[in-house]
Amino acid sequence: MSKIDDSYSPKTQEAVALLSALIETQSFSREEDEVAAVVDLFFTNKGLNPFRSGNNLWLKSKHWDEAKPTILLNSHIDTVKPASSYTLDPFKAQVIDGKLYGLGSNDAGGPLVCLMQAFLHYQDQEDLPYNLIMAATSEEEISGANGVASILKDLGKIDLAIVGEPTLMDMAVAEKGLVVLDCEAKGVSGHAARDEGENAIYKALIEIDKLKNFQFEKESAYLGPIKKTVTLIEAGTQHNVVPDSCKFVVDVRTTDAYSNTETVKIIDDLMDVTVTPRSIRLNSSGLSQDHPVVKRGESLGMKKYGSPTLSDQALMPFDTIKIGPGDSARSHTADEYIGIDEIEAGIKGYIELLKDLKL
Structure with missing residues (x-):
């Protein structure tokens, strides 16, 4: 010692x-x-x-x-x-x-x-x-x-x-608190060589951009705005198949302006994807x-x-x-x-x- x-x-x-x-x-x-x-x-x-x-x-x-x-x-x-x-x-x-x-x-x-x-x-x-x-x-x-x-x-x-x-x-x-969101944009599979399907990656990009530009109405006096960051993304099985699913993860650093439950609901209402919080316990x-x-x-x-x-x-x-x-x-x-x-x-x-x- x-x-x-x-x-x-x-x-x-x-x-x-x-x-x-x-x-x-x-x-x-x-x-x-x-x-x-x-x-x-x-x-x-x-x-x-x-x-x-x-x-x-x-x-x-x-x-x-x-x-x-x-x-x-x-x-x-x-x-x-x-x-x-x-x-x-x-x-x-x-x-x-x-x-x-x-x-x-x-x-x-x-x-x-x-x-x-x-x-x-x-x-x-x-x-x-x-x-x-x-x-x-x-x-x-x-x-x-x-x-x-x-x-x-x-x-x-x-x-x-x-x-x-x-x-x-x-x-x-x-x-700040923490919520990790598992999100999934769903499309329709098809052959990449033909005008088929609905590309889930393109859909996810639109929703991610929407989230990136979104500002919560209320802001914490000491913590500032809620910070939301897309940190992982996964889609596709092979080069010639239009992907019918694109999954991405959002790291959300919450503030005392909203509860974690409220924060998740606002984001869920904002985006046309499925939004699943891993946990809402870290307030x-x-x-x-x-x-x-x-x-x-x-x-x-x-x-x-x-x-x-x-x-x-x-x-x-x-x-x-x-x-x-x-x-x-x-x-x-x-x-x-x-x-x-x-x-x-x-x-x-x-x-x-x-x-x-x-x-």
Whole structure:
């Protein structure tokens, strides 16, 4: 495990030691058993007994009061697989020039260990105006069914979730959702040498052009317009047969201006093709600018923005905000890192955000 100098706070020292252990434990999505055990051991060594379901762990604050609102602190323990262009060992935690390198250091190990320190800071406090739950969850990178979505019923009523992802400690007050559409234009087959049939490719091109030029009426204040991109197309069986089917895939990045269901219906009504969504569960999110956590963040100098990237927010049917140390631009890149200063600032930032917060 990597060590840092004594100028950093004890909380930062402990967070870096834990993050180093997480980096050095393989934690690909659906393979998080060993890294979940590392988090479990960390809490157990502090005399705490986390709940566990699959590879998801969570703790509730000591002085629980059903009459109080509940804040969920959540980040994920899984990682993508390392890029082939790594020059450092992705599974070796190394501190170089004040930066901790290793797979998952930035996305989202740094936010996770900072949230854990914030939870420990407050979990014994008797006069909190809210309950706290700390959840370290799995399968975020694949929006898996066995991740945070699988334990929401166990957590009970949540009034606000602070989702730990690298945001430079700015506030993502809105986040784009995702719908993938399988579309098919249908024609009539015929011989290419004769004026026969109805070419499904030509029909698909007309509908694709219609989609390309279509603008939704409403636009999100922070996320802008809904983005729709045709990413795959397939048609034809051989050169001399007019194709009677042309299939294409549309990647739709939804916003809080419309629900995923509404978005799909608008596109379906627009195009003369069959439109089948693979899933509508990855919804966009948006938080009121008057929400107490937004006001508290603004008082601390945190900037507001809309995030184009998905997180576990998409699976949470309650108020959420995404904040964390690190930079989203480093996520999934070779030689991923997070600054030690960022970890120290992240711990302090979370603690200050929760201080005197009233929902």
